[in-house]
Amino acid sequence: MALIVQKYGGTSVGSIERIKKVAERVQKTVNQGNQVVVVVSAMGKTTDGLVNLAKELSDNPCRREMDMLLSTGEQVSIALLSIALQALGQDAVSLTGAQVGIVTEAEHSRARILEIKIERMQRHLAEGKVVVVAGFQGISQSEELEITTLGRGGSDTSAVALAAALKADLCEIYTDVPGILTTDPRIVPEAQLIREITCDEMLELASLGAKVLHPRAVEIARNYGVSMVVRSSWSEDPGTKVISPSPQFQSLEGLELTRSVDAVEFDANQVQIALLQVPDRPGIAARLFSAIAEQCLDVDLIIQSLHEGNSNDIAFTVTREMSNKAEAIAEAIAPALRSDPQRREEAEVVVAKEIAKVTITGAGMIGRSGVAAKMCQTLADAGINIKLISTSEVKISCVIAAAELNRAIAALCNAFEVHSSPVRSWTSEAQKVPAVRGVALDLKQARLAIRHVPDRPGMAAAIFNLLAQHKISVYTIIQSQHSRYKEAKHTRDVVFTIAEEEVETACTALANLLEELDCPPILVDKEIAKISIVGAGMIGQAGVAAKFFAALAQEKINIEMIATSEIKISCVVPKQDAEKALQVAHTAFNLAGQSTITVPT
Numbered sequence: 001m002a003l004i005v006q007k008y009g010g011t012s013v014g015s016i017e018r019i020k021k022v023a024e025r026v027q028k029t030v031n032q033g034n035q036v037v038v039v040v041s042a043m044g045k046t047t048d049g050l051v052n053l054a055k056e057l058s059d060n061p062c063r064r065e066m067d068m069l070l071s072t073g074e075q076v077s078i079a080l081l082s083i084a085l086q087a088l089g090q091d092a093v094s095l096t097g098a099q100v101g102i103v104t105e106a107e108h109s110r111a112r113i114l115e116i117k118i119e120r121m122q123r124h125l126a127e128g129k130v131v132v133v134a135g136f137q138g139i140s141q142s143e144e145l146e147i148t149t150l151g152r153g154g155s156d157t158s159a160v161a162l163a164a165a166l167k168a169d170l171c172e173i174y175t176d177v178p179g180i181l182t183t184d185p186r187i188v189p190e191a192q193l194i195r196e197i198t199c200d201e202m203l204e205l206a207s208l209g210a211k212v213l214h215p216r217a218v219e220i221a222r223n224y225g226v227s228m229v230v231r232s233s234w235s236e237d238p239g240t241k242v243i244s245p246s247p248q249f250q251s252l253e254g255l256e257l258t259r260s261v262d263a264v265e266f267d268a269n270q271v272q273i274a275l276l277q278v279p280d281r282p283g284i285a286a287r288l289f290s291a292i293a294e295q296c297l298d299v300d301l302i303i304q305s306l307h308e309g310n311s312n313d314i315a316f317t318v319t320r321e322m323s324n325k326a327e328a329i330a331e332a333i334a335p336a337l338r339s340d341p342q343r344r345e346e347a348e349v350v351v352a353k354e355i356a357k358v359t360i361t362g363a364g365m366i367g368r369s370g371v372a373a374k375m376c377q378t379l380a381d382a383g384i385n386i387k388l389i390s391t392s393e394v395k396i397s398c399v400i401a402a403a404e405l406n407r408a409i410a411a412l413c414n415a416f417e418v419h420s421s422p423v424r425s426w427t428s429e430a431q432k433v434p435a436v437r438g439v440a441l442d443l444k445q446a447r448l449a450i451r452h453v454p455d456r457p458g459m460a461a462a463i464f465n466l467l468a469q470h471k472i473s474v475y476t477i478i479q480s481q482h483s484r485y486k487e488a489k490h491t492r493d494v495v496f497t498i499a500e501e502e503v504e505t506a507c508t509a510l511a512n513l514l515e516e517l518d519c520p521p522i523l524v525d526k527e528i529a530k531i532s533i534v535g536a537g538m539i540g541q542a543g544v545a546a547k548f549f550a551a552l553a554q555e556k557i558n559i560e561m562i563a564t565s566e567i568k569i570s571c572v573v574p575k576q577d578a579e580k581a582l583q584v585a586h587t588a589f590n591l592a593g594q595s596t597i598t599v600p601t
């Protein structure tokens, strides 16, 4: 007899008819000889509706009351599903998060799960009942027993956490699409089903905007080796298998409170090349990286910072062996890239050979505000200056002077209590998997740029500490090259994205610091979209970035910011171009299928 956790999303339980269908599927699973725990979301758009009700009363409702309100949605659907099961003659019992004992931090609206009590569920299962659990909610550990929620989309996380706690044989996520697709079918109907995807890739996709899975659900699956599939509520098709490595954690104590960082990686074999003052118009990045790809050179980090006037700076790193060739290409292309034809100024090539990259990685940093700040602070305390920063949602890389690498590794390992491991070699895996697995779009972020920050240790730490104190999570961060302007020569620009609704708080939090540092006013751009390509196969493959940038250039879409990690490339583009950008990137990597997918409303 297997123990299966099934999770049904809002659309899947959106009407009485659909709840009946879910009940039938659950009963069928039981009749096949399994024990079943079901996790459900609120019906249809209930949670959005509740949010809107509160917004009618207040612009900024208190988070505790929002949790009290939003958690009611799931209470309706668990009761209805239980009733539907009982009507089919299937014994069932519904339980709220509190009744199960889903214990969380006392952090309203974004609580992490600390512990799940399994005794009551086990008792009901032994009685032959289906246990129907409310997703998205928990109860705080404190004496007050506060109702908490896990964050929007958090029912996936409830389901995978229950599967981990119960040591279930399988966790099935039922939703309104056939599985994990190459992109969002609501925007690109030709999106194709991905039959299998690794947790690493799915973590990037989920945190970069593919909302089909809550990123924290993938994190738990990865940590505890939960077998997970994502499939359609409307069909018997097998859907997508999310491949978890063998479990890293045995103890379930502090379930979601695993460390934010689980490895410090480094790469001393890199050279940084920068092209300063290239024109800010579509096609420039494509041209540079196409020339590099033609020579079969594989670039690692790419950073394109803020444009200043009508020019941009682009920096990238390549391995030492490739650096001479890459430099020659950059030199050859520079004369053609004049930001201002009138002034006959050429783009300037700057090469830094004595550099190294140090990276912290860990899915636990998703949604945790202080991790970037802690990394920057640790390096600052060791007196180490950060030359470049580039992030993905699950890692942060800093380029520093090569001579300081050992000290940086020691300080970071100490601060995050981890052992250092050299950069992972993915090549053998990479050959087997496609360069790009999927494409994701995030429309909910805003870009903030702090210009002319003094180039000395501790500056990035000061900025990100302030944001962390205000519990603001920072997503993509880039810190660019030196500007070429004389008056700004010893400064850098720090550019990052945060959730749109946190812009005001962030600007207030940073105001005093900027004044002290004599920086010009913060630049805020809410009209942006972040589009990302993800795939473990892009490691060690030349030309992936070039192809991505060329696809955007062909549609005259300007790239405003670039940030990369080993398995993803993100570009910030104007919001108005978002859907087009997603479509062309999807097509460029041949991800489109023969048939189209329609999502039921």
Ligand code: ADP
Pocket: 008, 009, 010, 011, 012, 041, 153, 174, 175, 176, 177, 179, 180, 181, 182, 183, 184, 185, 186, 209, 210, 211, 212, 213, 438, 599
């Ligand atoms: P549920 O209510 O079942 O949790 P969600 O609305 O949270 O469903 O997530 C499913 C939706 O995610 C799909 O309807 C689709 O529009 C969107 N989506 C975005 N990116 C992807 C992707 N790569 N694969 C599948 N669905 C995606």
Ligand code: ASP
Pocket: 009, 010, 041, 042, 047, 048, 073, 135, 136, 151, 152, 153, 154, 155, 156
């Ligand atoms: N009902 C919650 C939401 O809409 C949780 C979920 O559906 O996963 O965010």
Ligand code: MG
Pocket: 009, 153, 156, 211, 212, 213, 214
């Ligand atoms: Mg969801």
